[in-house]
Amino acid sequence: MKIFIDTAKLYEIKEALKWGIVDGVTTNPSLIKVAVEAIKKTGKKIDMEEYIKEICYLVGKNGSVSLEVLSLKSEKIMEEAQILFKKFNPIANNVAIKIPIDTFVNGNKIGHYEGLKAISMLSGMNIPINVTLIMTPEQALLAAKAGARYVSPFMARVDNRVREQLDINYMPEDYYDSELEKEIASFKFKKYLENNHNKSIANLYEDKNIKDIVSSNSDTGVYGGLDLVEQIVKIFDNYNFRTEVLAASVRNKTQFREVAKVGADVITIPFFLFEEILQHPRTEIGLRTFCENIVEEYRELLK
Numbered sequence: 001m002k003i004f005i006d007t008a009k010l011y012e013i014k015e016a017l018k019w020g021i022v023d024g025v026t027t028n029p030s031l032i033k034v035a036v037e038a039i040k041k042t043g044k045k046i047d048m049e050e051y052i053k054e055i056c057y058l059v060g061k062n063g064s065v066s067l068e069v070l071s072l073k074s075e076k077i078m079e080e081a082q083i084l085f086k087k088f089n090p091i092a093n094n095v096a097i098k099i100p101i102d103t104f105v106n107g108n109k110i111g112h113y114e115g116l117k118a119i120s121m122l123s124g125m126n127i128p129i130n131v132t133l134i135m136t137p138e139q140a141l142l143a144a145k146a147g148a149r150y151v152s153p154f155m156a157r158v159d160n161r162v163r164e165q166l167d168i169n170y171m172p173e174d175y176y177d178s179e180l181e182k183e184i185a186s187f188k189f190k191k192y193l194e195n196n197h198n199k200s201i202a203n204l205y206e207d208k209n210i211k212d213i214v215s216s217n218s219d220t221g222v223y224g225g226l227d228l229v230e231q232i233v234k235i236f237d238n239y240n241f242r243t244e245v246l247a248a249s250v251r252n253k254t255q256f257r258e259v260a261k262v263g264a265d266v267i268t269i270p271f272f273l274f275e276e277i278l279q280h281p282r283t284e285i286g287l288r289t290f291c292e293n294i295v296e297e298y299r300e301l302l303k
């Protein structure tokens with residue numbers, strides 16, 4: 001599994017690249033905003049072009065840097081994609097252009113298909129496309145058919161939606177256990193039936209509340225972020241798509257392990273998660289003991 005870092009902060013990218021395990025960088029307008037604001041806070045100015053060129057250079061020719069377009073109309077998306085690709089790909093031949101799967105936002109009149117049009121045309125021009133904001137397996141399937149290099153299923157965003165539907169209080173970094181979530185849904189279902197035991201089967205069958213409870217533990221048939229990734233991996237496998245599954249919107253280390261278990265090609269994670277992945281109390285205790293047991297003769301050897 002390839003590991004990308006989900007950040008536009010140069011110091012995080014520089015540090016993570018030193019560890020020899022990072023294969024790429026993913027950015028988006030929100031991540032760029034965070035990076036730019038952090039720089040501005042120090043009183044410095046940012047030359048965006050030079051800044052991104054440095055990221056591409058540091059990641060190098062064996063890696064990948066995802067840069068996102070801003071527009072919603074296919075012609076504009078294509079224009080922006082080509083600007084980004086021409087400016088930054090020559091640095092290390094590693095740029096992928098990020099395009100949203102659906103361009104329908106705030107009820108705009110442009111419609112849903114603009115992203116897809118741009119994805120297929122740009123892919124036809126051999127520009128690698130990372131299709132972003134994937135929330136369903138069928139969106140991923142269309143992106144793959146359009147020739148995308150990567151699809152980015154947003155795990156935490158799907159998890160959040162399901163948890164909100166179930167009224168679960170959660171912290172963003174909480175591990176999301178879909179089995180537990182299924183139990184909660186079934187508990188709610190039983191409770192509702194108990195409270196409505198005098199209704200006829202025909203009435204219950206038509207009862208909208210029941211339909212809501214039953215569907216509350218999924219987001220259009222997806223039971224959580226991991227389930228989304230797993231379903232996409234399976235579909236791509238069925239049809240031998242070459243599009244890589246890039247698990248995105250990752251919040252905790254358990255997701256990292258589970259994504260690897262279901263066979264995603266790539267995962268992109270925020271900087272802080274690397275530390276969490278490395279930490280274990282027993283590793284720390286073990287190391288403390290080793291440090292306490294160092295004998296002088298051995299220390300001398302290493303001077």
Ligand code: E4P
Nearest residue numbers: 006026027028152248249250
């Ligand atoms: C990755 O490519 C995405 O931009 C990223 O993971 C966004 O997810 P988040 O905003 O939910 O963290």
